[in-house]
Amino acid sequence: MEKVCSILVHYGPWVGYEQPNSKGEQFVFEKGEYPRWDSWTNSRRSDTIGSLRPIKVDSQEHKIVLYENPSFTGKKIEIIDDDVPSFHAHGYQEKVSSVRVQSGTWVGYQYPGYRGYQYLFEKGDYKDSSEFGAQHPQIQSVRRIRDMQWHQRGAFHPTN
Template sequence: EAWSGNSSYRTEHMLSFRPIKCANHSDSKVTLYECEDFQGRKFEMCDDYPSLQAMGWCSKEVPSIKVNSGAWVAYQFPGYRGSQYLLEKGDFRHFNEYGARHPQFQSVRRIRDMQWHASTLPDNKQRKRKSNASPP
């Protein structure tokens, strides 16, 4: 897929790059709201959801969001497809505050650092054990 950020045109080149603000990867929490300005039904989550409707969210839209901790990527469609929106810690009273043109948002996942991913791979666990073993 093309990298286009918030620009209105497609490009095969990355236009900008910056670090993501993630204070605590092990304690990610986000609250979704049914209406703008944090009104209506709400749902707190701490895990990845490939389909918000499958977990009980009745709408294809998420008009406002509070990111309590961690960083997340919201996706326009189920299965982590479509437009992507970076959600860092903060309050988003309206969908345009997180860069969306429409409140459609149907899947979400946490951003984890590479150390977390590397430590969960079987080969890396074996390498760690071998490197921690005392020499003969």
């Protein structure tokens, strides 16, 4: 694995993974500079990027529904065209075990204030938290990805 000291994104967005083959902790990068590892993550002390891929953003409209239980059951919170820094402020204090993205591309965060582990949500259904890479079904904030410029090709896979 490659130790990454800094990242410069000319245009994006991109998702980086801690391990090769799009595995491990996720890091979402949008246009800008990331001078140190702690500028792209605050969940743990990881300074390695094992793979990167462009994120396809195909809609300016955004709608996501997050469910308490797997297979889209239990209490839910529906978000349309808004960033939500705290689900608690909206009265939703449940876990998130499944997600349905009807439009747009989103980043979910483990904790309020866009902190903790990051989870990329592209259009589609995630019937269980393992499908979006979570070890624990905990998401407490989400934001939209609005950069419509994306690379149709491109990836990074380090070779040893």
